[in-house]
Amino acid sequence: xxxxxxxxxxxxxxxxxxxxxxxxxxxxxxxxxxxxxxxxxxxxxxxxxxxxxxxxxxxxxxxxxxxxxxxxxxxxxxxxxxxxxxxxxxxxxxxxxxxxxxxxxxxxxxxxxxxxxxxxxxxxxxxxxxxxxxxxxxxxxxxxxxxxxxxxxxxxxxxxxxxxxxxxxxxxxxxxxxxxxxxxxxxxxxxxxxxxxxxxxxxxxxxxxxxxxxxxxxxxxxxxxxxxxxxxxxxxxxxxxxxxxxxxxxxxxxxxxxxxxxxxxxxxxxxxxxxxxxxxxxxxxxxxxxxxxxxxxxxxxxxxxxxxxxxxxxxxxxxxxxxxxxxxxxxxxxxxxxxxxxxxxxxxxxxxxxxxxxxxxxx
Amino acid sequence: xxxxxxxxxxxxxxxxxxxxxxxxxxxxxxxxxxxxxxxxxxxxxxxxxxxxxxxxxxxxxxxxxxxxxxxxxxxxxxxxxxxxxxxxxxxxxxxxxxxxxxxxxxxxxxxxxxxxxxxxxxxxxxxxxxxxxxxxxxxxxxxxxxxxxxxxxxxxxxxxxxxxxxxxxxxxxxxxxxxxxxxxxxxxxxxxxxxxxxxxxxxxxxxxxxxxxxxxxxxxxxxxxxxxxxxxxxxxxxxxxxxxxxxxxxxxxxxxxxxxxxxxxxxxxxxxxxxxxxxxxxxxxxxxxxxxxxxx
Amino acid sequence: xxxxxxxxxxxxxxxxxxxxxxxxxxxxxxxxxxxxxxxxxxxxxxxxxxxxxxxxxxxxxxxxxxxxxxxxxxxxxxxxxxxxxxxxxxxxxxxxxxxxxxxxxxxxxxxxxxxxxxxxxxxxxxxxxxxxxxxxxxxxxxxxxxxxxxxxxxxxxxxxxxxxxxxxxxxxxxxxxxxxxxxxxxxxxxxxxxxxxxxxxxxxxxxxxxxxxxxxxxxxxxxxxxxxxxxxxxxxxxxxxxxxxxxxxxxxxxxxxxxxxxxxxxxxxxxxxxxxxxxxxxxxxxxxxxxxxxxxxxxxxxxxxxxxxxxxxxxxxxxxxxxxxxxxxxxxxxxxxxx
Numbered sequence: 001x002x003x004x005x006x007x008x009x010x011x012x013x014x015x016x017x018x019x020x021x022x023x024x025x026x027x028x029x030x031x032x033x034x035x036x037x038x039x040x041x042x043x044x045x046x047x048x049x050x051x052x053x054x055x056x057x058x059x060x061x062x063x064x065x066x067x068x069x070x071x072x073x074x075x076x077x078x079x080x081x082x083x084x085x086x087x088x089x090x091x092x093x094x095x096x097x098x099x100x101x102x103x104x105x106x107x108x109x110x111x112x113x114x115x116x117x118x119x120x121x122x123x124x125x126x127x128x129x130x131x132x133x134x135x136x137x138x139x140x141x142x143x144x145x146x147x148x149x150x151x152x153x154x155x156x157x158x159x160x161x162x163x164x165x166x167x168x169x170x171x172x173x174x175x176x177x178x179x180x181x182x183x184x185x186x187x188x189x190x191x192x193x194x195x196x197x198x199x200x201x202x203x204x205x206x207x208x209x210x211x212x213x214x215x216x217x218x219x220x221x222x223x224x225x226x227x228x229x230x231x232x233x234x235x236x237x238x239x240x241x242x243x244x245x246x247x248x249x250x251x252x253x254x255x256x257x258x259x260x261x262x263x264x265x266x267x268x269x270x271x272x273x274x275x276x277x278x279x280x281x282x283x284x285x286x287x288x289x290x291x292x293x294x295x296x297x298x299x300x301x302x303x304x305x306x307x308x309x310x311x312x313x314x315x316x317x318x319x320x321x322x323x324x325x326x327x328x329x330x331x332x333x334x335x336x337x338x339x340x341x342x343x344x345x346x347x348x349x350x351x352x353x354x355x356x357x358x359x360x361x362x363x
Numbered sequence: 364x365x366x367x368x369x370x371x372x373x374x375x376x377x378x379x380x381x382x383x384x385x386x387x388x389x390x391x392x393x394x395x396x397x398x399x400x401x402x403x404x405x406x407x408x409x410x411x412x413x414x415x416x417x418x419x420x421x422x423x424x425x426x427x428x429x430x431x432x433x434x435x436x437x438x439x440x441x442x443x444x445x446x447x448x449x450x451x452x453x454x455x456x457x458x459x460x461x462x463x464x465x466x467x468x469x470x471x472x473x474x475x476x477x478x479x480x481x482x483x484x485x486x487x488x489x490x491x492x493x494x495x496x497x498x499x500x501x502x503x504x505x506x507x508x509x510x511x512x513x514x515x516x517x518x519x520x521x522x523x524x525x526x527x528x529x530x531x532x533x534x535x536x537x538x539x540x541x542x543x544x545x546x547x548x549x550x551x552x553x554x555x556x557x558x559x560x561x562x563x564x565x566x567x568x569x570x571x572x573x574x575x576x577x578x579x580x581x582x583x584x585x586x587x588x589x590x591x592x593x594x595x596x597x598x599x600x601x602x603x604x605x606x607x608x609x610x611x612x613x614x615x616x617x618x619x620x621x622x623x624x625x626x627x628x629x630x631x632x633x634x635x636x637x638x639x640x641x642x643x644x645x646x647x648x649x650x651x652x653x654x655x656x657x658x659x
Numbered sequence: 660x661x662x663x664x665x666x667x668x669x670x671x672x673x674x675x676x677x678x679x680x681x682x683x684x685x686x687x688x689x690x691x692x693x694x695x696x697x698x699x700x701x702x703x704x705x706x707x708x709x710x711x712x713x714x715x716x717x718x719x720x721x722x723x724x725x726x727x728x729x730x731x732x733x734x735x736x737x738x739x740x741x742x743x744x745x746x747x748x749x750x751x752x753x754x755x756x757x758x759x760x761x762x763x764x765x766x767x768x769x770x771x772x773x774x775x776x777x778x779x780x781x782x783x784x785x786x787x788x789x790x791x792x793x794x795x796x797x798x799x800x801x802x803x804x805x806x807x808x809x810x811x812x813x814x815x816x817x818x819x820x821x822x823x824x825x826x827x828x829x830x831x832x833x834x835x836x837x838x839x840x841x842x843x844x845x846x847x848x849x850x851x852x853x854x855x856x857x858x859x860x861x862x863x864x865x866x867x868x869x870x871x872x873x874x875x876x877x878x879x880x881x882x883x884x885x886x887x888x889x890x891x892x893x894x895x896x897x898x899x900x901x902x903x904x905x906x907x908x909x910x911x912x913x914x915x916x917x918x919x920x921x922x923x924x925x926x927x928x929x930x931x932x933x934x935x936x937x938x939x940x941x942x943x944x945x946x947x948x949x950x951x952x953x954x955x956x957x958x959x960x961x962x963x964x965x966x967x968x969x970x971x972x973x974x975x976x977x978x979x980x981x982x983x984x985x986x987x988x989x990x991x992x993x994x995x996x997x998x
Contacts, residue, residue, distance in 0.1 A: 055842045055843055213702035215915050219935060240842075240843055247925065267921055285843060286873055287872050288916060295847055302812075546753060546757040547757055547758055553748055553824075554824075554826070555745060564762075568761040569759070
């Protein structure tokens, strides 16, 4: 296993809200160790939205669970550091005086529970399972608030009403409702509101729009955009949906086989990607506007996380793979532009060779 | 992540039974259950051929506690408990096997027919099943057992199956109903593979695990009912664990500390056998259902 | 090209409670020609899957008729029925449920081959099975023949499912969200396999999806139909439908879809719905089912009269009162049987 490298990937002058350094998480399974997250480093700036994109089995959900320390018992954090910075409540000036640092991996018991909702909340994909079916929405809010010594009664209801307005829910109707009485999109918005109840500084959304209908997806995206303008929090969202990242993210991290392979601002990711996987992924998704000939598949299929290939984990599917790629795994390193990171030996020529190659193939 | 935790992949066409046995051997509780089950079955079926039966009373050694001379003590007639235990298992086990198989057979037929044909067949069969379910079956069993003479193991097994099938039939029905919705069953319908193929080649192999477990559970409940009936004395049998317990109880062994063994030994034999069945079925369930498998 | 499948005023009801029924599919008519690709697009509950099941014969329609090569499928007997039964096959959504977990690839393919006499000897069946696997790009075929579903990836399973449907030489395939559960990076290659099969074997495909971009890619030369709450609201050549949508619902859908390009997606104009609430199928609004949400809502007709499915000269068909009024001059008579 390679040593964790120290990467500060955020371009802002103020300290990042979250620094992940060399995080490595494995699961124990019958066949062997599942290397779900391998030496992942990134920062999330204050008020920033970071998208982590990847396919199923890329380790993106494990990464999210690792940050909030909600991993199942079969998972172990092998290595790494999670530094969370709590900024002062007044907070707009970004004054360092009120800032305190928390080592998330050292948190235990009550402190950890406090961290999970008050500082960093995670909203899960399975929106119906996330609720207790016999409790009304109001009770779910009450329970969460009580568990953290937060507002009660009237004040809680007022805070919830405010949040419901922000996520465009009819608070009168939703507050007394049982989970099954709400549609999928409404439940997702209730969960987002619940996540924001204790005013966390960091919100993690796991596949926030997956399995929702198009018009509902649009609604959730508009709500999230709105929230980010009105409230001050950082956002990490995990998705396989590139268009969601294009729409909402400030920066995009591409994950493949448990590793970040590219990290840059959203425009660079979509306009000038340099990792062959990112390039391939963007070309693999048909869009409404693109011509059919510009769409092409990545050959092969994602690797087995228990039995990873040697060298660069993408090399069996990569048209640029050479001897070095087969033997040695590249680490995330700066690319030409500032704040653009890539883990590829051939990134300098990747963009030219792949774009030309694609045009050639489709002609 | 669930994809990753499926069982290891056998490379060539695997023999399902062999694979199950291998997995069972790796599952400690299941293996223990299997060993006890095999040992007790062997003891009860082969033991009587080796160990001579205790046919005579030995007045000089009534109610002896366990000792070197009498490993499991003696009963109210001074007979060796260990020999009695060996001879007392055969009927219990045979009735359990027969009743288990018969119960499962009836339940699978009724449940599968009900789900597969649907419509009025389903309504009719399920109405009967539900009526059957609401009857306090053990009491009825007792009443009927006093009216009809249950003279051999076959009759008793038939009787237990007759009363034991409804719950299982309902479970099998819901299994078949959910299987019917599977996409590969729809595909088989579209390919016009025929009802026989769909039932025997597509559905049944996917229910075997469930049926085996159901059968083991039917065996345990058959043992309970059977020993209950024997204890109440409505089923006359020469010698079995239930009768031993019943007789010891009737002969006031419960008030005699020296006679404890004559109560505890047959009860222990029943419990041990039941536990082995429960362990076996629990482990089989874990093996057949990958979602219950835990990463070790 | 001659017509392969035709639906005439097909309605399908489901009993939900003792006295209540929903119309999952309501008065739907369209046809699919030989070797044509038709995509049916819509959100959950729009009736697209039910439509697919009615065409494949898994569900009978409550009203209306389905024709296969010009013959009502309920009247088919003997060899004609068999030709329909084997001629229309289906590829399902879930790669983890579409194959029997207890059967190897060989067993899966051998059963229909044997049953219908497409191959007889063990060697003949193996040879044909290999051929089929090669046709769906599972090569080398011998590597996949003796594998069980749990040893295959999701994409590979879907390919085996496609090979299984090809065992009986169908002329029509209903693909119900066939790639939505497959990894993003390999969806296109699976679609390309289907496109090649269409080309090589003259297969017609009814592709059911919720993804309009995917529909445009797949149906490039074919047509797309859009369904809303059980009704077909628009049907047009694929690129025309995406580039110049007519029905308000199609317009709203297209404007709502995010694009994998930050410049495009962030400047896109989103049409605002009048209401976010999706009406329940149990209590559908009168008139046009979309009128309570429609941004182009236009008076009494929308509220009271179900808009007829109207055909236009450019090959599109739309069920919308305002569109009908605006394009009055372009209206043409409905094709036979589709009135």
